[in-house]
Structure formats: C-alpha cells, structure tokens
Amino acid sequence: MKIKSFLYSKKVAPYVFVVPFILSLLVFWAYPLFSTIQMSFQSILPGQIEWVGLANYQRLLRDTVFHTAISNSLRYMFWTLVLLIPFPMIFAAMVDSRLVKASGFWKALMYLPALTSVVISGTLFRLLFAEMPTGQMNILMQWLGQAPVAWLKDDTLALMALLSLACWRWTGVNMLYFMAGMKNIDHDLYEAADIDGATGLQKFLRITVPLLKPTTVYVLTISVYAGLAMFLESFMLWGGNNSPMNIGLTIVGYLYRRGIERNEFGYASAVGLVLLVIALIINITQLIINGSFKKEGK
Amino acid sequence: MKKRIISVVCTAVFAVIGFFVIFPVFAGLLASFRPGRELIRRGLNVDLDFSTLSLSNWAYLFSGNADSRRYFTWFGNSLQLTLITVVLTLFICFFVAYGLSMYQFRLRNLLFFLVIATMMVPFEILMLPLYRQMIAMRLINTTAGVVLPGLTGAATIFFFRQYLTGIPKDLLDAGRIDGATEYGIAVRIVMPIAKPAFSAMAILVSLGAWNAMLWPMLIFRESRKFTLTIGLNTLLTPYGNNYDVLIAGSMFAMIPLFIVFLCFQRYFIDGLTAGAIKG
Numbered sequence: 001m002k003i004k005s006f007l008y009s010k011k012v013a014p015y016v017f018v019v020p021f022i023l024s025l026l027v028f029w030a031y032p033l034f035s036t037i038q039m040s041f042q043s044i045l046p047g048q049i050e051w052v053g054l055a056n057y058q059r060l061l062r063d064t065v066f067h068t069a070i071s072n073s074l075r076y077m078f079w080t081l082v083l084l085i086p087f088p089m090i091f092a093a094m095v096d097s098r099l100v101k102a103s104g105f106w107k108a109l110m111y112l113p114a115l116t117s118v119v120i121s122g123t124l125f126r127l128l129f130a131e132m133p134t135g136q137m138n139i140l141m142q143w144l145g146q147a148p149v150a151w152l153k154d155d156t157l158a159l160m161a162l163l164s165l166a167c168w169r170w171t172g173v174n175m176l177y178f179m180a181g182m183k184n185i186d187h188d189l190y191e192a193a194d195i196d197g198a199t200g201l202q203k204f205l206r207i208t209v210p211l212l213k214p215t216t217v218y219v220l221t222i223s224v225y226a227g228l229a230m231f232l233e234s235f236m237l238w239g240g241n242n243s244p245m246n247i248g249l250t251i252v253g254y255l256y257r258r259g260i261e262r263n264e265f266g267y268a269s270a271v272g273l274v275l276l277v278i279a280l281i282i283n284i285t286q287l288i289i290n291g292s293f294k295k296e297g298k
Numbered sequence: 299m300k301k302r303i304i305s306v307v308c309t310a311v312f313a314v315i316g317f318f319v320i321f322p323v324f325a326g327l328l329a330s331f332r333p334g335r336e337l338i339r340r341g342l343n344v345d346l347d348f349s350t351l352s353l354s355n356w357a358y359l360f361s362g363n364a365d366s367r368r369y370f371t372w373f374g375n376s377l378q379l380t381l382i383t384v385v386l387t388l389f390i391c392f393f394v395a396y397g398l399s400m401y402q403f404r405l406r407n408l409l410f411f412l413v414i415a416t417m418m419v420p421f422e423i424l425m426l427p428l429y430r431q432m433i434a435m436r437l438i439n440t441t442a443g444v445v446l447p448g449l450t451g452a453a454t455i456f457f458f459r460q461y462l463t464g465i466p467k468d469l470l471d472a473g474r475i476d477g478a479t480e481y482g483i484a485v486r487i488v489m490p491i492a493k494p495a496f497s498a499m500a501i502l503v504s505l506g507a508w509n510a511m512l513w514p515m516l517i518f519r520e521s522r523k524f525t526l527t528i529g530l531n532t533l534l535t536p537y538g539n540n541y542d543v544l545i546a547g548s549m550f551a552m553i554p555l556f557i558v559f560l561c562f563q564r565y566f567i568d569g570l571t572a573g574a575i576k577g
Contacts, residue, residue: 008479010401013481014398017484021390109316119531123548139343232511269426272422275420
C-alpha cells in the first residue's frame with residue numbers, strides 16, 4: 001500500500017513517465033556511443049581485443065579509399081544543400097502566394113516520392129540510369145544527339161544520378177517544411193508591402209526569406225546530417241556496396257564495408273567517429289554563423 | 299492581366315515538376331506489366347506500346363506459388379513490424395513527453411537536452427556497436443531486436459511535447475480535485491485531447507517503419523523473417539530469376555502507405571513537419 005501511494009504521488013509520477021526514455025537512452029544510445037569510442041582505440045578480432053591507441057586513426061589518415069569516401073560524401077552533401085534548399089523554398093513561396101492553380105493536387109503529388117522506400121525508388125532510378133541504350137536516360141541522350149553513356153561508371157554522371165534520386169525524393173518534403181514555416185509569417189507584412197508597391201520578388205527576398213530563417217536553419221541542419229550519412233541510395237544504385245573505382249562509396253558505406261563486411265569493428269568505429277566529428281563541426285559552425293545559439297528574445 | 303500570366307507560369311512550373319515526380323513511378327508501373335527479365339536486360343523506359351502489356355507478373359505475384367507466398371510473408375512481416383513499432387513508439391513517447399511537459403522536476407531540463415542530443419548523433423554511427431550489442435543480447439533475427447532501439451524516437455517525443463505544452467495545466471488540477479490519479483489524468487483526460495498528435499505521429503512512424511531498411515537488414519538473417527524492403531533487395535541479384543515478382547511486388551509495396559496517405563493527408567503534413575515547429 002505504501003509503495004502504491006509512493007508511486008502515485010505527484011513527486012514520483014514524472015520519473016515513472018520518463019523511465020522508458022532514461023533506460024533506452026542508457027542502453028541504446030549512451031552505451032553504444034561509449035562503446036564505439038572505446039572500440040575506435042582497439043583492434044578487435046574474434047576473441048582477441050587489443051588496445052592500439054591512435055593506430056586506427058593514423059591508418060585512416062593514409063587510407064586513400066577512406067579519403068575517396070569522405071570526398072564523395074562531402075560533395076553529395078554540398079550539392080543536396082544547393083539543390084534542396086533554394087528550390088523547395090521558391091516552390092513553397094509559389095504555392096503560398098496562391099498563384100498556383102490546383103495547388104492541393106500538386107502538393108499531394110510532390111509528397112508521393114517520400115512514401116516510396118529507398119529500395120523501390122533506388123531500383124527505379126538504377127534502371128532509368130541503366131547503361132544500355134534502351135534505358136530512359138540514354139534514350140534522352142539520343143534525343144539530344146548524344147551517344148549513350150554508362151551513367152553509373154563515371155564519377156560526375158554517377159553523382160548526377162544520385163542527386164536526381166535525392167531531388168526526386170526530398171523536394172516535396174522540404175517544400176512542406178518551408179510551407180509550414182511560411183504559415184507563421186504575419187500576412188499583414190505582405191499587405192503593407194503591397195501598399196508600398198513592392199514586387200513579388202521583393203516581397204520574397206525582403207520578407208519571406210529573412211523571416212523563414214528558423215525553418216531554413218532547421219532544414220539545413222538535418223540536410224547536413226542526411227547528406228553526410230547517405231548510404232542506402234548508393235547501395236541501391238550500384239546493387240551493393242561496391243562501385244567502379246569507389247565512385248559511389250560514402251563514409252557510411254565504408255563503415256559498413258569495414259565493420260559489417262570485414263568485421264573490423266575497431267577500424268570501422270574510427271570511421272564512424274570521424275563522420276560524427278565532421279557532421280558536428282559543419283553543423284555547429286553553421287549554427288553559430290546563423291546565430292542560433294544566441295539567447296532567445298530577439 | 300499580369301497576375302494571370304504569372305499564375306499560368308507558376309502552374310506550368312508545377313505541372314513540369316509533377317511530370318518529373320510521376321515519371322519514375324509511371325515507368326515502373328508500366329514495366330510491371332511486362333516481363334521482368336526484359337526490364338533488367340534493357341533498363342527502365344516509358345514504352346507507350348500498350349499492346350505488349352500483360353497481366354502475367356501480377357497474376358504470378360498473386361498466384362500463391364512459392365515465390366508469391368514468400369513475397370506475402372515479407373509483406374506480412376512488414377505489416378506486423380510496422381504495427382508493433384507504431385503502437386509501442388506512440389505510447390512510450392507520449393508518456394515520456396507527458397512527463398517532460400506537465401511536471402516541474404529536477405531532471406527535466408537535463409532530460410530534454412538529452413532528447414535533443416540524441417538527434418545530434420546519426421544512427422549510422424551507433425549501428426555497429428548496437429549490432430554487437432544485439433548479438434550479445436541474443437536479439438538477432440528477432441522483431442524485438444529491430445524495434446527496441448528505436449522506441450524513444452527523439453522527433454516523436456519532441457512533437458508530443460510541443461503539442462502537450464499547449465494544453466492548460468488547470469485541466470490536470472481539475473482532474474486531481476476530482477480524485478483522478480496522475481496516471482489516470484494522463485490516460486483519461488490528456489490522451490483523448492492529444493488525438494490529433496497521435497494521428498500525425500502514427501503516420502510518420504509507420505512511414506519510417508514500413509520503409510526501414512538498414513537496421514532490419516543487419517538484424518534479420520533468414521528469408522522468412524525479412525521485411526519487404528530487405529526481401530525485395532534480395533531479388534535484385536544478377537543470378538536471380540524473380541524479376542517478375544520484383545517489379546510487380548515493388549509497385550504493390552507502395553500501396554499501403556499510399557492508402558494511408560490519401561486518407562490522412564492533413565495529418566501527414568503535420569507529422570512530416572514535426573521537427574520544424576519552432577521549439
């Protein structure tokens with residue numbers, strides 16, 4: 001009886017509510033994070049764990065395949081930021097300004113790709129970008145009077161295929177984020193601008209873009225993570241983790257190769273931590289520049 | 299007049315985007331009515347010669363033979379996994395968010411900071427140690443192994459918390475005066491009010507669970523345990539002869555989410571933008 005009234009008291013109840021989070025945090029977040037940091041300083045073979053200090057990291061410095069993976073991931077991330085922030089923002093502004101007819105229909109249509117799993121969308125794009133002259137992209141090349149190309153065997157062309165897939169899947173979702181952000185902008189501002197004779201473009205640049213900043217920073221932050229941690233898109237386009245000259249290899253792909261395919265948990269952990277550090281550096285820098293750490297009350 | 303021209307141009311822009319959005323799906327749908335082997339040999343294109351279309355892939359998919367049964371085992375596994383994930387995640391995240399937003403207690407701010415902190419570490423980095431942990435915990439090949447690590451999704455907790463902070467605390471006190479327990483208030487008074495939040499999160503979580511691939515791929519080792527995503531992927535081998543199932547099955551796999559989407563479009567939008575609401 002005493003236990004019951006203790007558990008039901010207002011003091012204890014909040015702890016009961018948050019217990020699942022604390023447990024999950026410890027078991028499935030804090031412990032693995034600690035364990036991967038620890039493993040990154042170890043050489044792990046079945047039944048034989050040895051401390052090797054910084055050896056894994058030193059090896060990474062000289063590992064040219066890893067450098068390829070980093071450069072591929074950074075390049076992919078950069079281009080997704082360039083393509084998947086300004087354009088969805090412009091599209092969102094178009095819908096928001098009520099200039100688009102049947103906007104509900106277009107909006108619904110644009111979320112469609114977000115519903116497809118990476119297996120299905122990846123397979124479709126892989127086959128659209130097939131190297132045979134009968135693949136859709138090569139049919140397009142022939143229309144343009146070009147010879148068919150092996151899309152997934154060339155560094156730049158492969159990046160284009162990956163970016164097409166990314167744009168196809170995420171334009172609609174990012175547009176949605178921006179539209180949600182635009183709902184918070186006071187419409188009186190636009191009316192005031194109308195009275196002052198501002199053009200649509202001026203209103204977009206002077207009102208929408210600056211006031212949308214919190215949303216933009218949010219989309220930027222998640223896009224940096226998503227871009228750097230991209231793996232399955234590449235895994236699907238090349239039907240596995242191997243691509244010619246590693247043109248499709250990403251940092252997570254390399255982590256997967258070393259950790260899961262070759263059982264080098266120590267080395268793979270070091271790869272993962274380098275990824276975490278890169279992602280944190282980029283995002284913290286970006287958040288500082290955007291003033292997101294300043295105290296509230298702007 | 300000028301406004302009309304702009305309106306036409308804007309609509310045209312969306313028509314073009316709409317074309318690009320629908321194109322791959324349309325091409326895939328057309329291909330599902332042609333032999334799968336051809337698709338792999340020739341690549342995917344939109345061939346509008348409708349005379350070559352046949353229902354044979356779809357008939358094969360629903361024929362009930364070994365390939366068909368295997369596909370529907372995966373389909374069932376995906377449904378089951380999605381359902382379990384949604385129910386557990388929603389209830390757990392709701393209660394955690396409830397604790398974090400309805401009470402003042404010592405660990406509150408620290409815990410909320412930790413919710414945000416978990417978002418700062420991409421799952422891919424924890425994948426390896428978690429995988430080893432699952433082996434040690436003997437959860438490989440089990441649904442529990444797939445579901446457990448994701449139950450307290452930070453975005454879901456965050457969304458519920460945003461929603462719950464908008465609910466007046468007087469309601470809780472009124473419940474207490476009426477003699478309800480702390481848990482009774484959460485379940486009988488607040489939960490019904492939070493129904494829209496539940497709908498939005500149900501959709502977001504089911505989208506994630508139905509399409510999840512990386513983690514289930516590490517946990518599930520046997521074909522009979524596979525979900526659709528992993529199963530379809532295994533059909534893509536160069537030595538396979540199941541391309542008919544692959545293409546028709548891929549198209550069919552899109553249907554459940556598509557139905558959910560059409561029915562709950564409004565909640566979908568709330569759910570997808572969950573994290574973006576200013577916190």
